[in-house]
Amino acid sequence: MRIRIVDAFAERAFAGNPAGVVLLDGFPDDGWMQNVAMEVNHAETAFAHPLPEGGEADWALRWFTPVTEVAMCGHATLATAHVMSTTGAHTGPVRFATRSGVLVASPGPDGTVTLDFPTAPLTRVEAPEGVAEALGAEPVAAFDTGANVGDLLLELADEKTVLGLSPDHRALGAYSARGIIATARADDPERGYDYVSRCFFPNVGIDEDPVTGSAHTALAPHWSGRLGTADLRGFQASRRGGLVRTSLRGGRTLLSGRAVTVIDGELLTP
Numbered sequence: 001m002r003i004r005i006v007d008a009f010a011e012r013a014f015a016g017n018p019a020g021v022v023l024l025d026g027f028p029d030d031g032w033m034q035n036v037a038m039e040v041n042h043a044e045t046a047f048a049h050p051l052p053e054g055g056e057a058d059w060a061l062r063w064f065t066p067v068t069e070v071a072m073c074g075h076a077t078l079a080t081a082h083v084m085s086t087t088g089a090h091t092g093p094v095r096f097a098t099r100s101g102v103l104v105a106s107p108g109p110d111g112t113v114t115l116d117f118p119t120a121p122l123t124r125v126e127a128p129e130g131v132a133e134a135l136g137a138e139p140v141a142a143f144d145t146g147a148n149v150g151d152l153l154l155e156l157a158d159e160k161t162v163l164g165l166s167p168d169h170r171a172l173g174a175y176s177a178r179g180i181i182a183t184a185r186a187d188d189p190e191r192g193y194d195y196v197s198r199c200f201f202p203n204v205g206i207d208e209d210p211v212t213g214s215a216h217t218a219l220a221p222h223w224s225g226r227l228g229t230a231d232l233r234g235f236q237a238s239r240r241g242g243l244v245r246t247s248l249r250g251g252r253t254l255l256s257g258r259a260v261t262v263i264d265g266e267l268l269t270p
Helices: 030-040 074-087 131-135 159-163 216-227
Strands: 002-008 017-023 044-050 059-064 094-098 101-107 113-118 123-125 141-144 151-155 179-185 195-201 206-209 231-236 242-249 252-257 259-266
Touching (some): 002 030, 017 030, 017 074, 059 074, 074 094, 074 101, 074 113, 074 252, 074 259, 131 151, 131 179, 151 216, 159 179, 195 216, 216 242, 216 252
Parallel strands (some): 017 044, 195 231
Antiparallel strands (some): 044 059, 113 252, 179 195, 195 206, 231 242
């Protein structure tokens, strides 16, 4: 059984967000998939299998962190579409049946993959008491991102504040189902991005995620409204870093990026 490690939202190896990808004939036991994800020990490992022709989706897709299954993952979806396109497992746009509905990934001729995801519904809320201390910065605005994403989005004063965060990860876990998205407007858009973010997900075993596609379904409507344009570039400023191009299309958000396969190996566990 083949397993690949793919760096998603990356132009080169050892950047972006690594994901495991396993293509199967059908989903095995949940515990086995969870153990594989724990062994891979990246933010997510994706498992996919083909579906019968004529349905609303082409492949079924699930995602596991090292400790739990999640309802939505952007970078591992991009990684899966990249593997399918580069190996010939599927040609053209692929429709994935997931816990978040049917998600479409469209590989382009230049290697870019565009994901069609539901836009997160943002609801302005009061910043919870204690979250500033846990994060290490005072938010200027706070938003609930809805059930699919499950994060608390916090806008901070400026890019420098986002880059300088050193949060108490354990304390952050009390403030949302999955974690915290910290974001600010880019200091200088001439550097190639319009807004910056960092994502902390202690409740699913990820202290800081390198690049988070699903978070950009909330970042896109937030910054599109603030900056007055539907098409933006978001830089996730983790240690690895990655650029996500976002296009807001009402109830859908398009997320675009590239990927690089770094490891192609054999999974020996039955």
